[in-house]
Amino acid sequence: MRIQVAINEGVLAVQVGDKSISLDPKRDSNSDFTFVSHAHTDHLSLRKKKRNVSRKILASQATAVIANFRGHDLETPIDIPEEYNLVDTGHILGSRGFLIPDELFYTGDISMRDRAFLKGVKPPRAKNLIVESTFARPEYVFPSLEKCVHETNELISKMYSRGIPLILMGYPLGKAQLLTEFFRHWDPLIVHESVHEMNSVYRQLGIPLKEGMTFSQAKENGMIQRGVPWIMISPFMSRSAEFIKTMKSSCNAVTVGFTGWATRARFRQVMGLDYAIPVSDHCDCNELLEIVRYCNPEKVYTIHGFADYLATRLRTLGYEAEPLMSQNKRKGNGSHQIRKIPHSKNQSLIDSYFS
Ligand SMILES: [Zn+2]
Ligand SMILES: [Zn+2]
Numbered sequence: 001m002r003i004q005v006a007i008n009e010g011v012l013a014v015q016v017g018d019k020s021i022s023l024d025p026k027r028d029s030n031s032d033f034t035f036v037s038h039a040h041t042d043h044l045s046l047r048k049k050k051r052n053v054s055r056k057i058l059a060s061q062a063t064a065v066i067a068n069f070r071g072h073d074l075e076t077p078i079d080i081p082e083e084y085n086l087v088d089t090g091h092i093l094g095s096r097g098f099l100i101p102d103e104l105f106y107t108g109d110i111s112m113r114d115r116a117f118l119k120g121v122k123p124p125r126a127k128n129l130i131v132e133s134t135f136a137r138p139e140y141v142f143p144s145l146e147k148c149v150h151e152t153n154e155l156i157s158k159m160y161s162r163g164i165p166l167i168l169m170g171y172p173l174g175k176a177q178l179l180t181e182f183f184r185h186w187d188p189l190i191v192h193e194s195v196h197e198m199n200s201v202y203r204q205l206g207i208p209l210k211e212g213m214t215f216s217q218a219k220e221n222g223m224i225q226r227g228v229p230w231i232m233i234s235p236f237m238s239r240s241a242e243f244i245k246t247m248k249s250s251c252n253a254v255t256v257g258f259t260g261w262a263t264r265a266r267f268r269q270v271m272g273l274d275y276a277i278p279v280s281d282h283c284d285c286n287e288l289l290e291i292v293r294y295c296n297p298e299k300v301y302t303i304h305g306f307a308d309y310l311a312t313r314l315r316t317l318g319y320e321a322e323p324l325m326s327q328n329k330r331k332g333n334g335s336h337q338i339r340k341i342p343h344s345k346n347q348s349l350i351d352s353y354f355s
Helices: 061-069 145-161 175-182 193-204 215-220 242-251 267-271 285-295 307-316 327-331 347-352
Strands: 003-008 011-016 019-023 033-035 085-088 096-100 102-106 126-132 166-169 189-191 231-234 254-258 275-277 299-303 320-323
Touching: 003 126, 011 102, 061 193, 126 285, 145 166, 145 254, 145 275, 175 189, 175 193, 175 231, 189 193, 189 215, 254 267, 267 275, 285 307, 299 307, 307 320
Parallel strands: 019 033, 102 126, 126 299, 166 231, 166 254, 189 231, 254 275, 299 320
Antiparallel strands: 003 011, 011 019, 085 096, 096 102
């Protein structure tokens, strides 16, 4: 089967026989099908759909529900044509890779690790592999999840014994729900309003997350005061955010950030976090190579983050590999690169770095 992979006017698309499929396009294209791997904003079109234009969406139902909840006008996914498969990629709830058996696998964002209600991917074999490369550089090796959760539990325990609350920060879609699940046994469990909303979407989709209480409920209950320990699941906020400044001055709260970028030695300090734990929803550099080995492709295309680096590394290992310039990179606002860690007060900018 002849497969052509190309980026046309910023849209990644594959041509398979007489059909074209655009992959996570940031804008509408004329392809026959539009595949949406998951509901993070860097994989979704920000535009409203054009009237009377059917994009024939290939995606999981969960992705459509979450995307629409986040304000994207994503049409109902069509029934998957029998020549295509969607593969659970274990990145967030509903995340899928696009597979034409034996021929093509596009990973979207991908994780090999089982994490609470998420199952790590079992990569399929395919002659052509398009693989994400967010954490492809050799400095990104993540410790085991068990170790990270254990260390965090010990930290919470230590802080509780001193009456100190903790703000556990992660990306509000995906990471925050895992944090809610990992640390559900701690009381009181407070969830930031934005996390509370997304947690209820997950519950609607069948993931029985603990409800906890919102920050305003906790405040009404008189829990936000010095000497009263709690944990709060929150989006990433910079040290200069008013909320963090208030929590530090009023109740001595400590902040803990959860992201793969925490592998970088200076990340914690630059972000102004008290603690940083390298829990990621992506593969680390070794796992990316493992994906490629499992898939056993004749040709690899790398996309997002360190795409050039991964392609070069794969060529030294004997693979035919080529980087694809990411759509985000062209626009210069990619969430899969961390050229400069933001000090910004702009929450959406901060969020965009940690998806
Ligand atoms: Zn993602
Ligand atoms: Zn992404």
